[in-house]
Amino acid sequence: MEKISRNAWISYEKEWLTTQEADSIMQKLLQQEDWEQRNIVALGKERTQPRLMSWAGNIPYRYSGQTLPPKHFSSLLETLKHRIEEYCNHTFNHIVLNRYRDGRDHMSAHADNEPELGKNPLIAALSLGVPRRFMLRHKNKKFKGGKKKIVLHHGSLLIMGGDIQHRWRHSVPATGGPTGERINLTLRWLRGPPGWIGDSTEKK
Numbered sequence: 001m002e003k004i005s006r007n008a009w010i011s012y013e014k015e016w017l018t019t020q021e022a023d024s025i026m027q028k029l030l031q032q033e034d035w036e037q038r039n040i041v042a043l044g045k046e047r048t049q050p051r052l053m054s055w056a057g058n059i060p061y062r063y064s065g066q067t068l069p070p071k072h073f074s075s076l077l078e079t080l081k082h083r084i085e086e087y088c089n090h091t092f093n094h095i096v097l098n099r100y101r102d103g104r105d106h107m108s109a110h111a112d113n114e115p116e117l118g119k120n121p122l123i124a125a126l127s128l129g130v131p132r133r134f135m136l137r138h139k140n141k142k143f144k145g146g147k148k149k150i151v152l153h154h155g156s157l158l159i160m161g162g163d164i165q166h167r168w169r170h171s172v173p174a175t176g177g178p179t180g181e182r183i184n185l186t187l188r189w190l191r192g193p194p195g196w197i198g199d200s201t202e203k204k
């Protein structure tokens, strides 16, 4: 575990899966998932996401002006979720899969800070396929050491915890040159459907 600011940390396991396992899971996901290119609202404008996506979860998840309706977990996703839950000692009820078809596909800087994720959510992210840069930037530009780069490798698991989603943003920038496909699976615990506002025992 690496502390990146007072209450924010990341943990990166480069070879969380063997190459053989990662190859096989990637092939299955490419074939089995219903990949979609969806529209989102970013900076007040509707845009087409620069990547494909799929998801699984029993409750709807709203972010960037779109709502993902409930969708069942395939047995592969259920198995992966259990393995990641055991490793993290944490429960997840939602998975978003992002498919970066080449180096042009990317994810802009954002934080996973929807109210439904609650305070200090633990987020786990499994990477498959070509390595891509994952950039972390502190929201306070003057924060010393506020820029971090991690190369996310095939079969690696990244965990983000503490107040990282409240203090930092992360992105997967576009990259030049020939680049193959990558799939990311992000696991979250949604405390309720869109509009959930917490309970009286939780400080926001």
Ligand SMILES: O=C(O)CCC(=O)C(=O)O
Residues within 6 Å of the ligand: 096, 098, 107, 112, 125, 127, 134, 152, 170, 171, 172, 184, 186
């Ligand atoms: O592709 C990645 O590794 C990042 C995914 C991500 O930031 C997200 O799903 O919020």
